[in-house]
Amino acid sequence: MGPAQGKGRLTGRGRGWKPAGGPSWRPLTGGDPERKILRRLRFRPSPTLVPGFLDRSRTIAPPGYNRWRVPPAALAIHQSIGQSDSISVFNHPLATLIGGDMPAQGDWKLSTIGWIFSVAIVFLGLSAFTFGRWLEDAGPRKAMFASALCFSTGFLVSALGVATHQIWLLYLGYGVIGGIGLGLGYISPVSTLIKWFPDRPGMATGLAIMGFGGGAMIGSPLAVALMNHYRTPASPGVAQAMVAMGLLYLAFMMFGVLTVRLPAPGWTPPARAAGARVTHAARDMHVNDAVKTPTFWFLWGVLCLNVTAGIGVLGQASPMIQEMFPARIGPEAAAGFVGLLSLANMAGRFVWSSFSDVLGRPRTYMIYFALGAVLYALVPSTGRAGNVVFFVAFYAVIMSMYGGGFATIPAYLRDRFGVMHVGAIHGRLLTAWSLAGVAGPALVNYIREYQIGRGVPRADAYSFTMYLMAALLVVGFSCNWAASRRPFEGKAA
Amino acid sequence: MSRDRHRGATLALIASWLVVGIPAAWGVVQVVAKSLALFR
Numbered sequence: 423m424g425p426a427q428g429k430g431r432l433t434g435r436g437r438g439w440k441p442a443g444g445p446s447w448r449p450l451t452g453g454d455p456e457r458k459i460l461r462r463l464r465f466r467p468s469p470t471l472v473p474g475f476l477d478r479s480r481t482i483a484p485p486g487y488n489r490w491r492v493p494p495a496a497l498a499i500h501q502s503i504g505q506s507d508s509i510s511v512f513n514h515p516l517a518t519l520i521g522g523d524m525p526a527q528g529d530w531k532l533s534t535i536g537w538i539f540s541v542a543i544v545f546l547g548l549s550a551f552t553f554g555r556w557l558e559d560a561g562p563r564k565a566m567f568a569s570a571l572c573f574s575t576g577f578l579v580s581a582l583g584v585a586t587h588q589i590w591l592l593y594l595g596y597g598v599i600g601g602i603g604l605g606l607g608y609i610s611p612v613s614t615l616i617k618w619f620p621d622r623p624g625m626a627t628g629l630a631i632m633g634f635g636g637g638a639m640i641g642s643p644l645a646v647a648l649m650n651h652y653r654t655p656a657s658p659g660v661a662q663a664m665v666a667m668g669l670l671y672l673a674f675m676m677f678g679v680l681t682v683r684l685p686a687p688g689w690t691p692p693a694r695a696a697g698a699r700v701t702h703a704a705r706d707m708h709v710n711d712a713v714k715t716p717t718f719w720f721l722w723g724v725l726c727l728n729v730t731a732g733i734g735v736l737g738q739a740s741p742m743i744q745e746m747f748p749a750r751i752g753p754e755a756a757a758g759f760v761g762l763l764s765l766a767n768m769a770g771r772f773v774w775s776s777f778s779d780v781l782g783r784p785r786t787y788m789i790y791f792a793l794g795a796v797l798y799a800l801v802p803s804t805g806r807a808g809n810v811v812f813f814v815a816f817y818a819v820i821m822s823m824y825g826g827g828f829a830t831i832p833a834y835l836r837d838r839f840g841v842m843h844v845g846a847i848h849g850r851l852l853t854a855w856s857l858a859g860v861a862g863p864a865l866v867n868y869i870r871e872y873q874i875g876r877g878v879p880r881a882d883a884y885s886f887t888m889y890l891m892a893a894l895l896v897v898g899f900s901c902n903w904a905a906s907r908r909p910f911e912g913k914a915a
Numbered sequence: 916m917s918r919d920r921h922r923g924a925t926l927a928l929i930a931s932w933l934v935v936g937i938p939a940a941w942g943v944v945q946v947v948a949k950s951l952a953l954f955r
Binding site for chain 1: 939955
């Protein structure tokens with residue numbers, strides 16, 4: 423089956439069918455952006471080395487296709503790449519490769535290992551920025567395939583780095599190659615689901631990005647189980663576990679690659695669903711024009727500040743609760759606290775983002791920032807009062823809104839800049855995550871060390887950080903307010 | 916013929932959700948089990 427045959431089918435579909443019942447179809451107009459893409463696909467010869475199966479034309483769904491078959495494809499990708507949030511599970515084994523149970527001369531420091539995650543997040547943003555436009559043209563299947571190859575290759579190169587004790591191979595493997603896979607895999611399913619669920623864009627993006635939150639919950643126990651399986655007296659089993667994870671994630675992501683579909687040009691959701699809610703989308707704006715608008719940069723600030731406030735605290739959650747409640751919380755309970763925050767983070771992605779379809783994106787973000795700032799300001803007092811229940815409850819709500827902020831932003835972009843280039847625009851916006859991924863943990867760690875260095879008791883060392891996070895959220899509130907006051911750049915469709 | 920196709924599509928839908936739902940459920944169970952230590 424060559425590319426030529428795939429295009430022949432596309433031509434027939436591109437002209438459109440009008441099936442009785444089920445999804446309704448509208449005739450294509452001359453200026454329809456999907457039609458422009460189809461025209462380009464039809465007349466531009468495909469590179470002969472690229473298999474036709476991955477072409478955008480081969481992902482167009484047939485008439486009557488059930489759109490609820492697409493979210494699992496998106497989830498397969500996001501559940502896999504979401505493993506990156508649990509990369510710290512390898513920290514201790516990597517730091518004791520030579521020494522065994524305790525670090526020895528020549529072992530990597532934790533701060534050295536911590537850069538693997540930071541490099542991966544930076545390359546997530548860079549690849550989303552660079553390849554965002556390409557994936558809109560190439561289609562989700564090709565982008566997801568590339569993501570799967572990069573992500574699994576990252577594991578294999580990292581395993582080689584562990585086996586030869588070369589840290590640069592981990593930076594290159596998991597950080598650079600895996601990070602590129604993260605960026606491609608993050609934005610492609612999101613823009614695909616937005617196209618399938620124009621009536622519920624918040625729920626659609628929440629569904630996909632919830633998978634990223636859930637990925638850490640799968641990746642962490644999976645890594646522990648694999649390391650236990652491969653552990654020998656001479657080796658902690660890290661390299662073998664990384665090889666196994668690379669192959670397992672490749673297979674799992676291929677399920678998403680094989681099952682992803684795009685709606686046919688002119689497809690609209692079933693009438694019953696479309697009548698349920700009406701959400702406004704702006705006229706499609708090209709990514710190069712969108713990034714020149716103040717609205718884009720206000721939303722960049724919204725994402726950056728929301729993530730900065732959450733990501734640093736999430737990384738320090740375990741030592742923080744132990745130091746704030748030294749007599750009551752041990753390492754095991756602290757691990758439970760981290761798990762609970764992951765659960766709140768994942769649930770918040772779906773719940774808050776779905777909620778934004780009803781309340782509207784600007785109001786939802788106002789809740790994130792206002793409620794988040796109040797809760798951050800109250801957290802130190804729960805520590806002083808020794809109230810673990812309120813401490814945990816406040817953090818669970820904060821983390822749910824941190825996740826919600828990630829999940830709602832693509833729908834916000836769709837509202838403001840239209841559906842057509844939302845993947846590319848989302849890719850540009852994710853550079854905010856890269857910056858926050860470095861700034862957030864650095865802020866929390868360095869402020870804590872500075873406070874302890876000045877003689878502040880460990881239990882109180884986080885208070886200033888919490889107030890600073892509350893202040894960041896107040897600035898985020900202002901960015902969101904400014905974005906909401908901006909007129910729509912495009913005419914409502 | 917049409918009924919068979921409909922049934923096949925429904926089975927594919929259920930199977931797709933199970934493929935992603937089972938690992939997710941396993942992950943949630945692991946986290947909830949670990950979180951119980953917080954409330955002991």
